[in-house]
Amino acid sequence: MELIDFIVTALLFGGTFFFTTATLGLLRFPDLFTRLHATGKGDTLGVGLILTGLVIYLGLSPITLKIIIIMTFILLTSPVGTHCICRAVYNQGIKPWKRR
């Protein structure tokens, strides 16, 4: 196994690990805010790691440029979507969850 294969495999495993934890948080957390907290970070990092792995695997090509552009836009817009949903829900007067 070459070094590049090892790096790509490690990045893909890292990405799927973060996706799995984000999905686990979405299923197990009690509240909208905590669920968004889990998925907003986990999905962004998972997509970033998986696409970085693909970029390293493909090397220099036009497809690499497209993947980098896609990654930039996902890293820009996904946290903003989370922020907007959270802000709108909080402004509606819904209180965050507290342990009783």
Place this chain on the structure above:
Amino acid sequence: MSEKMVESVVARTISRIIIPFIQLYGIYVITHGESSPGGGFQGGVILGTSIILFGIVFSLNTTKKWISKKILILFMSLGLLIYSGIGAIDMLFGGKYLEYGKLPLPLHSPEMSALSILMVEIGIGLCVMSTITLLFIFLAGEKSGTRMDSWEI
């Protein structure tokens, strides 16, 4: 969708950065419709979505000020005219509806097909973009009572 702007600075800044790139991507999808996934309808929806994002983040009144109703209706009819006009021209020169090979241009048949498909895609894209924008403005103004009637040309 209200009369005010969204008060979040993050949403406004990111939208201002990202709206031109959304429109560029929509034009890319339209013009590469004959050789890759996508096409006129999808590209037109992407172009309309950028205007919808502008209308949600900045206010509906600003959108109405930026885009005039006359130009939207003009684009809608123009796209339909391009689409059906190319089909009718093909029928005029002895082919079937949208049979591109019969056009009297000094080109080979595949090139002529590609050119005609590009023109048809541009027509569909214009029509879909303006229809989506008009639908959004019509439906979003319903809650606050500012419907199409109060939208001066």
